[in-house]
């Protein structure tokens with residue numbers, strides 16, 4: 404049986420590369436201004452944030468530590484199951500450190516809420532979040548990211564790190580996927 408593959412016309416550019424990069428530069432400058440000269444421990448949530456994190460830490464500049472953890476919440480579909488699992492944890496403690504969690508997208512808020520609760524108990528000096536995309540329409544927990552790149556409509560997006568069943572992460576822009 405032939406594998407069903409989405410065709411090109413199911414993707415529509417929502418945020419072009421130039422707008423993404425310009426906004427990330429603004430976010431970086433704002434974050435660095437807020438933290439002053441202090442070192443920042445940036446925690447990227449894999450896999451979706453890998454591209455955003457790479458550009459954002461360069462835009463922030465100064466003294467930065469890069470850490471990663473991985474969560475699974477979608478299991479390959481397009482709707483959150485609400486079940487969040489840390490599949491790969493931080494390798495070093497964040498106790499006493501100004502910690503900034505870097506996420507690709509906040510939708511229901513369940514993933515970030517779970518992560519923040521599990522990181523807060525580790526005693527960081529401060530704990531903030533930076534999400535590239537915010538889909539406020541589906542929020543299930545009262546949670547807002549400290550820094551947000553773009554607020555977007557309630558559509559399933561791919562590209563710039565975000566996938567559909569592991570595809571499209573390498574797109575340089577954000578696109579809406581229509582099944």
Ligand code: 5GP
Nearest residue numbers: 483509510511512513514558559560565566
């Ligand atoms: P939440 O727990 O806030 O509902 O969802 C957060 C996670 O769900 C994100 O880290 C991301 O992995 C995934 N997610 C939510 N919305 C989208 C979307 O539109 N596209 C993709 N590719 N992933 C999404």
